[in-house]
Amino acid sequence: MTPPRRQPPxxxxxxxxxxxxxVPWLLAHQGVPLEDAASEFGVxxxxxxxxxxxxFVCGTPGGMPDDLIEADWEDGRVFLGNADYIARPLRLSVDEALALMVGLRALATTPGLVEHDAVARTLSKLEEATGAIGAPSARVQVSIDDGARASVLGRARRAVADRRRLHxxxxxxARDEVTERDVDPMRVVYLDGHWYLEGWCHRAEDVRLFRLDRIQSLEVLDVDGTPPPQAQPRDVNEALFTPGEEDLEVVVETDRAGAWIVDYYPVDRVEDLGEGHRRVTLHVSDPALVRRLAWRMGGHVRVVSPVDLATSVAVGAQEALSAYIAVPSGLET
Structure with missing residues (x-):
């Protein structure tokens, strides 16, 4: 006898x-039998x-009894209460509607987007609902539309589809240097707020991720761009950053308040210095990330090396402090 096929979770x-x-259906059909409600939703x-x-354990923030949805089904009929806020249509504030419209306009200009029609329909409904209030969002689009980046994105996607090598x-x-390289493109992905081209880099002889906004120029070559068999895409559910030969090695020291960076950032080595202090070695593609981290942590993270990076952190902190201390001319008391 063949066992019944298990349904996927x-x-x-x-x-x-x-x-x-x-929720809104049950609110509109108070006392509906359990069997009828189950049939309505196909479960x-x-x-x-x-x-x-x-x-029964969902509701608005607070977790008090009056914040939670009331559900009763013990007699075989379903009654729901304290859930009118879910049944009401969503109402956006003016700021929320404008922000959504600007985002949709930016999304609509993305080359290769499959759901252009859905975006256009949603945008049309928002424009109709907001009327003259939504007009400023059209002007905002001009300032955020990046034609150069869209062009790079579109050509990169075509190269992936056509299996053409890119230069x-x-x-x-990390070196403030523009490098020339040939890449066999594998895919284009959107991660952590940025578009990336993943491909086999002939310069590094390995798979690399290239941020599109750091590509100064992109040329599609009339050369087969099929990646070699050893080129395997990385798991984007894991850490985005993996150290490369061009990345800068940085050593920082942290106290207890700064120890969280070991769990948040990919690091190479961690040395316990005692009393909650650690020496951490990591690789970064952009030194500015370390500078901002050190300034934000206010002394809980101190850059040890490279020396020029440590110096730039100290100089920047001193300049910021001087700006706070300085009294503008004419405001002396």
Whole structure:
């Protein structure tokens, strides 16, 4: 006898979508039998009860009894209360609507976007709802639209699709140097707020990620760009940064308040100095990241090497302090 095929587990997104649909429907059908409600949403009665048990501990921030959704189904009929705020249509403030419209306009200009029609329909509805109030968002689009970056993104995507090799002029922030390299493109990905080209770099003879806003020029070559068999894409669910030969090695010392950077940033070595102090070695592609970290931590993270980076951190901190201390002319008391 063939065992029954197991159903794949339900995703959190699917369940959340059902719960958001379920609340207004149950509010409009108070006292509906469990079986009828389960049939309405295409689930078993056991699943419906599990959903109601979850709704019972959901609500607005605070966690007090009056903040939580009230659900009762013990007599076989479902009653829901204290959930009107979910059943009401979402109302955006003017600032929220404008921000959403600006983002949608920027998204609509992205080359290769599959859902252009969906973006256009959503934007049209927002424009209709906001009327004259939404007009400023069209002007904001001009300031955020980056034609050069869109061009690089579009050509990189076409090179991936056509398996064409790319020639890049790429800025390496760690050395403030523009390097020339040939790359066999593998994919274009959006990670942590930036577009990246992943490909086999013939200069490094390894897979590399290139931030599109650091590509000074991009030329599509009339050469087959199929990556070699050893070129494997990295797992984007893991840390985005992996040290490369062009990255700068930095040594910093932290106290207890700065120890969290070991868990937050990919590091190479950690040495315990006692009393909560640590010496941490890490690689960075952009020294500015370390400078900003040291300034933000206010002495809890101290740069040890390289010396020129430590000096620039100290000079920048002194300049900032002087700016705070200085009294503007004409304001003396």
């Amino acid at each position: 339900e995703s959190a997104t699917t369940r959340l979508s059902r719960l958001l649909d379920m 078993s009665t056991d699943q419906l009860v599990a959903d109601l048990e979850l709704l 890049l002029a790429y800025l390496v922030p």
